[in-house]
Amino acid sequence: MTKIYPDSHVEIQGFMARHYDTVMNLISGGMYAKFIRSAVQAMHLQSGEYVLDLGCGTGRNACLMRPYLGDTGYLLGLDISDEMGEQFKKNCRQYDNVDFRNQRIDIPFEIGKEFDTVFMSFVLHGLPHEIRLNVLDNIYKNLKPGGRFCLLDFSEFKLKEMPALYRWLFTTFECKYAFDFVERDWEPVFKEKGFKKTGETFWFKNYVRLLTLQKTE
Numbered sequence: 001m002t003k004i005y006p007d008s009h010v011e012i013q014g015f016m017a018r019h020y021d022t023v024m025n026l027i028s029g030g031m032y033a034k035f036i037r038s039a040v041q042a043m044h045l046q047s048g049e050y051v052l053d054l055g056c057g058t059g060r061n062a063c064l065m066r067p068y069l070g071d072t073g074y075l076l077g078l079d080i081s082d083e084m085g086e087q088f089k090k091n092c093r094q095y096d097n098v099d100f101r102n103q104r105i106d107i108p109f110e111i112g113k114e115f116d117t118v119f120m121s122f123v124l125h126g127l128p129h130e131i132r133l134n135v136l137d138n139i140y141k142n143l144k145p146g147g148r149f150c151l152l153d154f155s156e157f158k159l160k161e162m163p164a165l166y167r168w169l170f171t172t173f174e175c176k177y178a179f180d181f182v183e184r185d186w187e188p189v190f191k192e193k194g195f196k197k198t199g200e201t202f203w204f205k206n207y208v209r210l211l212t213l214q215k216t217e
Helices: 014-018 020-028 031-042 060-069 082-091 129-142 164-173 176-183 186-192
Strands: 050-054 074-079 098-102 115-121 143-154 195-203 208-215
Touching: 014 020, 014 082, 020 031, 020 082, 031 060, 031 195, 031 208, 050 060, 050 129, 060 074, 060 082, 060 098, 060 115, 074 082, 082 098, 115 129, 129 143, 129 176, 129 186, 143 176, 186 195
Parallel strands: 050 074, 050 115, 074 098, 115 143
Antiparallel strands: 143 208, 195 208
16 A cells, blocks of 8 residues: 555554554553553543544554443544554454444545544644644544544654653654644644643653543534
8 A cells, every 4th residue: 555645654554564563562661552551541431432543553542442431332443554454353353342444534534423532542643734634624523512532642842852862762763744743832723623622641751642622613
C-alpha cells in the first residue's frame, strides 16, 4: 500500500505493522504497555458506552477498553492498514461487541450510529494540519450530542525548551508534522470545531497527555 502522506510516521506498514506491539514493548522496556493501560483507565469508560477507536492499530487498546464497556457496550476500530486489521481481528476475536472496519479517517465518513466516546491514540500529530481539521470534522459528526473525544497524544510545548536529549530524540524519530502539532495552540482549534476541554492527564514529564473534550453543539 502506498503511503498517503509520505512524510508521516503514523502510516505503519510491513515488518513494523506485523510486529508493532512487540517492537513497542522491546524499545520501551515494557513501559509502553503499562502507560497504555494507565491511559485507558484515565478515560473512565462506563458500561454500555459506544466507543469509536480511530487509527485503532493492532487492537491492543480496544482489548484494554472492552472490559470497561461490558457486554452491553460496543467498540468499533477503524484503520487503513490491512496488516493492522488482521491483528485487530485476531486479538479481539473473543469479543462479540468489538468490530473492525478498514476505513480512512481523513476523508468524510459516517458510521450510521452515534458514539459516546471517540478515542484516538498517537495519530493526530502525524497528519498535516489541514487533514487534522478533516479528522476533527469526522469526530464531531460521529459523536452523539455531549459525547467525548479522548485524544491521547503529545501535549503542547516549545521544542526549544525541551532538554537537549529529549529534543534530539523527538526531532530525530518523530515526523515533521509533529513539530507543528506540539507548538500549536489547540484550544481555539477545538473550539472552532465544536469541542471544549473538560480534562487532561499527563505522563512523561508532561510531554504526553490524555486530553478529554466534549462535543458542545
